[in-house]
Amino acid sequence: MAGFRDRDKRHFPLTDSGSVVALFREQIEGPNDPNLALLSITLGCIENALTMNRAIPAAEEAALLRPIFPVVDLETVEALYAKFETLVRGSVDLTEYKSTFSSRELVKKISDVVWSSLSRSFKDKAHLQSLYSFLTGNKLDCFGVAFGVVAAAQILGCDDIHLALSEDHAWVVFGEDGTDTAEVTWHGKGNEDKRGQSIALSVAEKSWLYFNGQPVICTRATEVAAMVSAANPSINLTMDSIEMGALQQELLWLLHDKGHLSRYPMALGNLGDLEEISPTPGRPPPLQIFQEAISVAIKHYNNHHVYPYTYMGGYLYRKRRYKEAIKCWAEASNVIRKFNYTREDEEIYKEFLEIANELIPNIVKAVSLNTTDRVQMNILYNPEVYADILRFYDGICEWEEGSSTPVLHVGWAQHLTFSLNKFDPRTRAKIDVAKDEDSDSDSDKESNDENDNQNGKSQKEKGESGVKTGSLKNKDPKEALSVVVEDLKKEE
Numbered sequence: 001m002a003g004f005r006d007r008d009k010r011h012f013p014l015t016d017s018g019s020v021v022a023l024f025r026e027q028i029e030g031p032n033d034p035n036l037a038l039l040s041i042t043l044g045c046i047e048n049a050l051t052m053n054r055a056i057p058a059a060e061e062a063a064l065l066r067p068i069f070p071v072v073d074l075e076t077v078e079a080l081y082a083k084f085e086t087l088v089r090g091s092v093d094l095t096e097y098k099s100t101f102s103s104r105e106l107v108k109k110i111s112d113v114v115w116s117s118l119s120r121s122f123k124d125k126a127h128l129q130s131l132y133s134f135l136t137g138n139k140l141d142c143f144g145v146a147f148g149v150v151a152a153a154q155i156l157g158c159d160d161i162h163l164a165l166s167e168d169h170a171w172v173v174f175g176e177d178g179t180d181t182a183e184v185t186w187h188g189k190g191n192e193d194k195r196g197q198s199i200a201l202s203v204a205e206k207s208w209l210y211f212n213g214q215p216v217i218c219t220r221a222t223e224v225a226a227m228v229s230a231a232n233p234s235i236n237l238t239m240d241s242i243e244m245g246a247l248q249q250e251l252l253w254l255l256h257d258k259g260h261l262s263r264y265p266m267a268l269g270n271l272g273d274l275e276e277i278s279p280t281p282g283r284p285p286p287l288q289i290f291q292e293a294i295s296v297a298i299k300h301y302n303n304h305h306v307y308p309y310t311y312m313g314g315y316l317y318r319k320r321r322y323k324e325a326i327k328c329w330a331e332a333s334n335v336i337r338k339f340n341y342t343r344e345d346e347e348i349y350k351e352f353l354e355i356a357n358e359l360i361p362n363i364v365k366a367v368s369l370n371t372t373d374r375v376q377m378n379i380l381y382n383p384e385v386y387a388d389i390l391r392f393y394d395g396i397c398e399w400e401e402g403s404s405t406p407v408l409h410v411g412w413a414q415h416l417t418f419s420l421n422k423f424d425p426r427t428r429a430k431i432d433v434a435k436d437e438d439s440d441s442d443s444d445k446e447s448n449d450e451n452d453n454q455n456g457k458s459q460k461e462k463g464e465s466g467v468k469t470g471s472l473k474n475k476d477p478k479e480a481l482s483v484v485v486e487d488l489k490k491e492e
């Protein structure tokens with residue numbers, strides 16, 4: 001049973017990042033499970049102090065010699081912890097739930113306790129992910145609600161209730177073998193929340209949102225990693241708190257060194273981004289961290305995560321390593337083609353839209369203008385780059401195939417033709433698009449659809465009800481693209 005122990009209290013007052021790291025280190029090293037509520041309140045308190053109401057530019061603040069890192073007093077954290085514990089224990093009568101393992105009813109009850117305390121205000125602002133926000137402002141974002149349910153479960157001694165994460169949604173797993181699932185928060189805008197329902201219903205749609213059965217299942221330590229990853233150093237749209245970013249980076253390295261990021265690609269991606277902003281001496285470069293995230297996704301999640309490739313692609317794009325960036329985006333598309341697009345997949349749709357309609361056009365514009373840089377110019381004469389752009393689009397076409405919601409529209413075609421036409425015609429003639437072998441995509445898509453095939457519907461037949469878009473696999477690229485462009489124009 002988690003509680004605020006004397007050994008925890010000894011760390012307070014926290015006066016600098018080192019004392020915060022020491023508290024997290026002791027909590028993670030055990031012997032007991034880390035206390036999620038204690039750590040979330042503490043981290044949220046620091047984030048609040050470092051990012052909220054910091055109207056004065058840092059330079060002036062420094063001139064005022066005002067200490068920036070907040071002192072976190074034991075009384076503050078203890079009072080908020082007691083408030084959370086009183087709310088949770090006061091609302092859930094455990095004698096009503098007899099079994100050793102948690103039931104769906106208990107999970108729903110805990111979710112209701114968090115849910116009913118929320119104010120009805122704006123939910124997708126920043127800094128709404130911690131229990132500090134919940135306890136001082138009754139506000140949580142959708143991740144924060146899921147995290148709050150798990151922190152409350154820990155206080156109740158429900159050690160079988162854990163956080164499950166996809167790339168854009170969070171839910172919980174529970175029960176004897178930890179395979180029961182339940183929605184505990186909402187997702188996106190304008191979607192009715194499905195709290196209490198099991199996820200199985202949604203995974204049937206093979207949507208990216210539910211990862212098609214490959215979510216990150218957290219332990220208490222990975223739940224600490226999620227809390228740290230969800231910390232938000234931004235002060236406003238243009239400024240980040242250096243101190244909060246540095247603290248987040250130090251905590252992620254602590255978790256990394258303890259092996260708690262070894263099944264959490266997005267946290268590794270976050271760490272890679274932080275290392276790009278401010279490299280830690282003696283630590284691996286960002287690219288190596290992004291590569292580690294990709295390897296984890298391949299090893300543990302059957303290569304069903306998109307973000308490891310877009311983390312690396314974004315980094316390479318910023319470093320003007322355009323050829324390698326485009327290869328990453330082709331790999332990202334190779335992941336998304338395994339899914340069917342559903343209306344709750346907007347976040348990843350926006351990701352691919354930005355790559356196709358902004359980043360790749362910017363690259364072909366930049367290299368065709370910048371004729372001095374031979375290396376960059378060569379991109380438009382490089383059949384591999386051209387083939388990777390075709391692979392990128394082919395994955396999106398396949399993503400759309402058999403989906404209930406269309407992905408592509410004529411705007412995509414305009415950017416597609418703009419980008420491809422910038423390539424030298426001889427280069428376009430050089431590539432050999434794989435004919436319709438039994439490529440892994442068929443097996444991937446089919447393996448996802450085996451239940452469809454079991455009830456007699458092949459992917460194609462299933463595709464009848466969905467949107468049909470030409471896939472490039474078995475056509476000459478130019479002919480295939482003209483099919484895609486014509487189809488899209490017809491829809492206009």
Ligand SMILES: CC1(C)CN=C(N2CCN(c3ncnc4sc(C(F)(F)C(F)(F)F)cc34)CC2)S1
Nearest residue numbers: 143165166167168169170229266267307310311
């Ligand atoms: C390459 C990118 C566009 C840069 N940032 C990306 N992020 C930022 C960090 N991020 C995350 N980073 C760590 N953990 C999680 S758990 C999670 C989520 F499940 F969706 C939740 F909980 F619903 F918000 C999201 C997320 C989501 C993806 S992807």
